[in-house]
Amino acid sequence: MAPNETRPESQERTLLVTGASGFLGWNLCQVARRQGWRVVGTFHRTPVTLPEVLLGRIDLTDFRDMKEMLRQVRPDGVIHTAAIADANFCQSHWRESRRVNVEVPVNLAGLCADRGIPFVFTSTDLVFDGEHAPYREEDPVGPLNVYGEHKALAEEGVPARPNIRGRRQTPARG
Numbered sequence: 001m002a003p004n005e006t007r008p009e010s011q012e013r014t015l016l017v018t019g020a021s022g023f024l025g026w027n028l029c030q031v032a033r034r035q036g037w038r039v040v041g042t043f044h045r046t047p048v049t050l051p052e053v054l055l056g057r058i059d060l061t062d063f064r065d066m067k068e069m070l071r072q073v074r075p076d077g078v079i080h081t082a083a084i085a086d087a088n089f090c091q092s093h094w095r096e097s098r099r100v101n102v103e104v105p106v107n108l109a110g111l112c113a114d115r116g117i118p119f120v121f122t123s124t125d126l127v128f129d130g131e132h133a134p135y136r137e138e139d140p141v142g143p144l145n146v147y148g149e150h151k152a153l154a155e156e157g158v159p160a161r162p163n164i165r166g167r168r169q170t171p172a173r174g
């Protein structure tokens with residue numbers, strides 16, 4: 001991300017939202033902005049604009065760029081929504097799915113944990129097999145596809161620290 005796209009100029013609290021070009025991230029950016037956060041959002045392949053949101057392109061699978069993003073943005077909190085959320089794509093591109101859906105959240109959570117930055121990431125109810133719904137957070141996972149398997153691995157791999165929170169999403173698109 002280029003410095004002039006990301007550097008906040010005032011002392012407002014800064015929220016970094018990854019995946020701002022995606023369904024969840026795009027909506028979260030606007031909610032956070034309305035709540036008074038200075039919002040910095042990221043996209044990868046799909047450039048987006050949002051009023052009063054600073055946006056920058058990044059491939060989060062590049063660990064050095066990820067570190068540099070945190071150095072430049074200096075967020076007070078990170079909500080990580082970037083992912084490959086297409087289960088069929090994950091099934092046929094499992095290496096890419098593993099990089100984006102496992103390595104990226106684990107690495108980003110680790111960097112945030114080291115810096116004491118509150119970090120929230122999004123998982124999915126597809127970590128469960130669907131046989132015993134409704135599920136509780138503490139129920140054992142049993143994914144039936146690569147997407148669910150990788151999300152479950154990400155849940156396991158993020159560091160267990162007080163500033164790290166996970167959230168399982170159920171499908172939200174209309």
Ligand SMILES: NC(=O)c1ccc[n+]([C@@H]2O[C@H](COP(=O)([O-])OP(=O)(O)OC[C@H]3O[C@@H](n4cnc5c(N)ncnc54)[C@H](OP(=O)(O)O)[C@@H]3O)[C@@H](O)[C@H]2O)c1
Pocket residue numbers: 018019020021022023024025042043044045046047058059060061081082083084085086100122123124125168169170171172173
């Ligand atoms: N929406 C739902 O119903 C639902 C249900 C269950 C769980 N979830 C979870 O909620 C989160 C958000 O889902 P969503 O529906 O908003 O996903 P989405 O619309 O597919 O958006 C995915 C976002 O991730 C970004 N991204 C993908 N690869 C990237 C990379 N290598 N580097 C940087 N950014 C990258 C995309 O950027 P570009 O488009 O710019 O390339 C896009 O902004 C995901 O973790 C998903 O698994 C969503």
